[in-house]
Amino acid sequence: MTSVKKCEVCNENNFKYRCPQCRLIYCSVKCYKQHKEVCKPPLKIEGEKPTKPVLELQKKESLEEEGEITGDGSEDETETKDKVPIELLQKLEQSSEITKMLENPHLRAMMENLYNSDNCGLDVSHAMQEPIFTEFADECLKIVQPQNTDLHSIL
Known part of the structure; x- marks a missing residue:
């Protein structure tokens, strides 16, 4: 299927985890702690559809x-x-x-x-x-x- 990607923090090991805020991939607690200090969630643009x-x-x-599963009624008919x-x-x-x-x-x-x-x-x-x-x-x-x-x- 797809090849395994490397940790985006240390670029050494295969990734095992994904940051819930920004979706960055990382391999360990050490890399997570390092990433957490600089993590910024992506800005959500109103009406923008996810790329993946x-x-x-x-x-x-x-x-x-x-916030992708919401009940706010903002989706159009084809999306809902x-x-x-x-x-x-x-x-x-x-x-x-x-x-x-x-x-x-x-x-x-x-x-x-x-x-x-x-x-x-x-x-x-x-x-x-x-x-x-x-x-x-x-x-x-x-x-x-x-x-x-x-x-x-x-x-």
């Missing part, structure tokens, strides 16, 4: 902190049509089946690679070739779109 799509199912907490309401995201979080599936290290590695991907669309297409990922996606859709219970019928 973020999978809402992966980082619900991150999205809430960054594809957004998952917070109530359904909470159902995903509470699902014992999803929790059980996420215990699989292969699925977790795939999800991490997708989250860190520079080309999410292509990498999701590759992931959809893996049965473990399609089962996970189907289970998520059963919760957020109960009327469409099979991902393959949508595609």
Whole structure:
């Protein structure tokens, strides 16, 4: 899929973490502490769309902190049509089946690679070739779109 990126603080080790404020990638507590001293969250421009799509199912907490999941009604009709309401995201979080599936290290590695991907669309297409990922996606859709219970019928 994608190559592993280096820590943006020390430029020596592969990154393991991402700053929740500015999304910078870093490898250790030492690098985090160094970065924290100079960290400045990016300025949000009203109406600006994110440059990299973020999978809402992966980082619900991150999205809430960054204000991307809101109920302020400022989105236009096409944007709200594809957004998952917070109530359904909470159902995903509470699902014992999803929790059980996420215990699989292969699925977790795939999800991490997708989250860190520079080309999410292509990498999701590759992931959809893996049965473990399609089962996970189907289970998520059963919760957020109960009327469409099979991902393959949508595609």
